[in-house]
Amino acid sequence: MGPDSSDIDAYIRANRGTYTDEAMRDALIAVGHDASAIEAAFGRLGFQPGWNPIPDPGPATGLVAEAWILFIVGGLTALTGFLAASGFNSSGSLPLFLVAYLGIGLAIVLLVRWAVPKLGIRGAWAAVIGVALVPIFGTLMVGTCAAAFMNPGG
């Protein structure tokens, strides 16, 4: 690998997160680099840690990700369940439900984000806590739905 190649590699590494491959290729060709050397550099650098957007799964990442997914997917599911369980007359509870959902969900996510790195939770413990969060959150949501259903317009 000559000095030209290392320049090309460095340029691609530095800019791949922001610029498209096509734009970088054009910029390199414009300053006189050989097209085949550029293609070789893209081949070398394709999906390597230098620009890989996926961080290594550290101890906290899995659980935090799970909490976020829980927040998003769980919320959408709970909302659907709420709509299914309630007639139109109970729609007055919808804002209450959304506020409760956002509040509880965000609190759980923030708690997890704060606690996991501090406690050094990892491996099987992280999985156990992650799995336990789902029914806890689900129970809270079902409770909110049930309250709304039993108290239409409340």
Next chain:
Amino acid sequence: MYPVLARLGPITVGTHDLFTILGLLAGFALYYRALRRDRILGGPIALISVAAILGGALGARLITSWEVLDDVQTAGLPLTYVLTHGPKSIIGGLAGGYLAIVLSKRALGYTLSTGDYYAAAIPLALAIGRVGCFLSELPLGTPTTLPWGMTVSPEAAAAFVRCPGCGGPMHPSMLYEIGFHLGAFALITTRGPLLPVRGDTLKAYLLAYGVFRFGIEFIRGNEVQWLGLTGPQLVLIPLVAWLVLHFVRQLRSGVYRMPQPQPAIA
């Protein structure tokens, strides 16, 4: 009008549903191909794609659901009716899908912009999906005296609760949209990313579509909701404003002036 393409025993093949599925399949095939080409297929991107589908499906139903709430209330129907039978909106689908992608990427710690991988897939999917709309939905548009105005039979018009302009030639507004999406698809597939920054080609397409759709709504024949604007127009105002703001920020940050590489050694 061909709202039903075929009946296969107990299964009814709805034109709109079939073209929606075909559009989604074609779009996902392109998306998959692009991900494969750049070797970024993997677990996270699969989860993000699933989130996009869920977000898109919910967004499509929810974003303009407020338009029919009064009718649902009057008829004494449950709110679920809106989710199962309410109006579907492409704009809501795009917005819901986009939001789901942003949130799921945050959740997974995925920082690479993947927007450009959708940039060709979305217009292709929408062009195909709109064929289903054109074949099965009325009104086609507002009345027109232009030579390409299209008429429908009184029987077809009678099948729709609301069809202003169905007594004469109408703008084929869905065909205009198909033309727009096919043009965007051709431009993106032949020229590649239109902007040097990752993800901005998709945003540019969405901005162009937002502006185009806002204009098309004036001849679409949709019900006016407020201030002379239709539901989709009202939804588009904040979405287009957000996209304009994004490009203003990008321009001001100077990100479109790419860093210069070291010149080649002679």
